[in-house]
Amino acid sequence: MVSERGLAVLRAIVQDYVASREPVGSKTIVERHSFGVSAATIRNDMALLEEEELIAAPHTSSGRVPTDKGYRVFVDQLTEVRPLTSAQRHAIETFLGEAGDLDELLSRTVRLIAQLTRQLAVVQVPSFASSRVRHVELVHLSPTRVLCILITDSGQVEQRLADLGGEVDEATLAALRVRLNEVAGGLTLTDAAAALSGEISAVDPRHAEVLHTLAATLAEQARAQRSDRLVVAGAANLVRTEQDFSGSILGVIEAIEEQVVLLRLFGEMAAEPQGVAVRIGRENEPFGLGETSVVSSAFTVPGRDLARLGIVGPTRMDYTSSMAAVRAVARYLSRTLGEH
Incomplete structure (x- = not known):
């Protein structure tokens, strides 16, 4: 003791x-x-x-x-994370507040975290995988062509052209629109795609091509919006700490380049009471990162799945300042994205 x-x-x-x-x-x-x-x-x-x-x-x-x-005991003994200074908070709000869209915001976020912590920074791109179908619209362009418009509960709009393989009049299209919304409305994109791929009652078999086209659209969109991508910045920071590793850092870099590794690790990291999760050294061995520490925090985007941001660096890390910076930026993202 x-x-x-x-x-x-x-x-x-x-x-x-x-x-x-x-x-x-x-x-x-x-x-x-x-x-x-x-x-x-x-x-x-x-x-x-x-x-x-x-x-x-x-x-x-x-x-x-x-x-x-020892590092683990040190981190666990931090009863509260030290808040950032007013100047640091102002810098976060100013730099991130100039972003024009979500992609630019995430790009600026990793650059800012890398600068604040002097570590390699990563941000998980939020996923639309949990979005649900709000409405499906079919626009009659010609007897054999329809514009399929998918609107989700997060406000996302996806459009695809469908060649029907046969003529469909506007009255039939209107009936199909009603049936599609009855079947797909309220379901996630993946579930909606599965529902529309199967046999749907009260639909003329001759119009099945419309359903299959829309099902393919939904499935494609569900795959595209899976949360399987990271934005990374600050690799030079990792190189500068090479002497903190017992051997070459190439293995660390390779593990980070395999983004699925970090995504799996993020998925296992549950936030501590301070809103920050920390994995240290040997705790990361199953992911090929046994000489690194990972600090992360979650942020939310309305209509999307929970996502995480964080840093990767050597175990010799300023945990107190790094945890404060990661938490502050995550909170800013959640607050700002929630307002928009």
Whole structure:
């Protein structure tokens, strides 16, 4: 069991090591922090921390560095995330407020997070996969051509031209429109596509081509709007921290380039009470990122699925500032997108 002073010593070691990249000794702790005890007492506390595998001695150094477990205890001991300064909040609002659309907003977001944290930043593109069909409209262009218009509950509008393979008059088209909305209305895009692909009662078999065309449109849109894409920025930040990794960072870069890896990891990260999730070192080994830490937070876009943003960097990371920046930007996105 680690004492309160022992936890304070651990915090000091984490903070000093993150700032200097140098192993931290008892003399340094006494000089830099006001513990009011001797270096010998601090050495005893450090010995207990080492027994708990919270710190370790690199090579033959007299100083100690935090272990993955030590970083985890440090992060878990953060009862609240330090808020950003008013200047930092103003910078977020100003920079992101100039975005013209969602794509530009996400692009600006990763650049801003990379700048604030000095880590590699990633943002998950929100998905329309959970959107539901609000209305299906069929516009008669010619006896054999129809414009299929799909409107979702999130306001998304998708249009496709359908060649019917035979003549359909406006009266028949009107009847089909009513039946399509009865079948697809209120369903998700995927479920609507499945419903329209099957046999639908009270529809003339001769008009099945219209249904199949619309079903294909819905299925195509559902695939296109799956949340399987990330926007990334700040790769140079990762390269600059290469000495914090025991070997080459190529494996880390390759894992990040396999976006499905990070998407799976994001999917497993549940937010802590502070609204931020943190995975450290060995906790990320199943994803090929065993020497990295990942900090993430969720944001919402009306009519879309929950998405996440975050950073990837070495375990020697300024967790306090990084968690604050990631949470602040996620909250800004949710608030701004909710207003629009």
